Amino acid sequence: MLMWFYGLACWFTTSRDINYQKKIDTCKQKATTAEFEGTSDAELDLLQKELKEEEEREPTSLLTYTEIVDKINNLEKETASVEEQWKTFKKFEQDELIAQRKLSMYASVTNIIPNLDDPSKISGHIVERDKNVVEKFDIEQAKPTAFDTCNSIWKMINL
Missing domain, CATH: 1.10.287 (Helix Hairpins)
Known part of the structure; x- marks a missing residue:
């Protein structure tokens, strides 16, 4: 034009x-x-x-x-x-949609819904659909190592 x-x-x-x-x-x-x-x-x-x-x-x-x-x-x-701004915006939207789908998949597989509001702590909810139970969890980050944190999460997943 x-x-x-x-x-x-x-x-x-x-x-x-x-x-x-x-x-x-x-x-x-x-x-x-x-x-x-x-x-x-x-x-x-x-x-x-x-x-x-x-x-x-x-x-x-x-x-x-x-x-x-x-x-x-x-x-x-x-x-x-x-x-250029429109392309950047569309890429951001696409990345956000991918992140939401990944999070949904992780929640479906692990039955854990993380709380992403506070990045300084690891917290969320464990959902057991067959028992209709929702349990809140909070992992203290005072001194645990990444290994201890990972083991705690695996224990929650295997419940």
């Missing part, structure tokens, strides 16, 4: 520049012809004034063209940035 707009802006500006250039050339030709033919000073002044007006319009059209190109470039950069 932006490339189409860019092409249209280039065509419009280029055709407008060509028209201005034609008008300027015509004014110059009229002024030159008037000088050689001995035209009155009033007509010559009028032609000079017309030439100056056309020459003043040309830079503004060029300025407008560069403004349009700058805006298009800025929009393309913003589009790229937004697309």
Whole structure:
């Protein structure tokens, strides 16, 4: 879409520049012809004034063209940035969904639902579906080693 707009802006500006250039050339030709033919000073002044007006319009059209190109470039950069943010967001959502599914699978296999609210301690609930019992657990992390923590969790799983 932006490339189409860019092409249209280039065509419009280029055709407008060509028209201005034609008008300027015509004014110059009229002024030159008037000088050689001995035209009155009033007509010559009028032609000079017309030439100056056309020459003043040309830079503004060029300025407008560069403004349009700058805006298009800025929009393309913003589009790229937004697309990158969208990809990052989608990746984050996908990673979160994978983590939820893994956690659900672990809970189904081990019958343990961890409490992830406090990462400083290991706690959660042991669910025994056949007995309709939910038991809370909390492993103290004061001095146990990773081995002791792992053994405690295995004992809970094998109940």
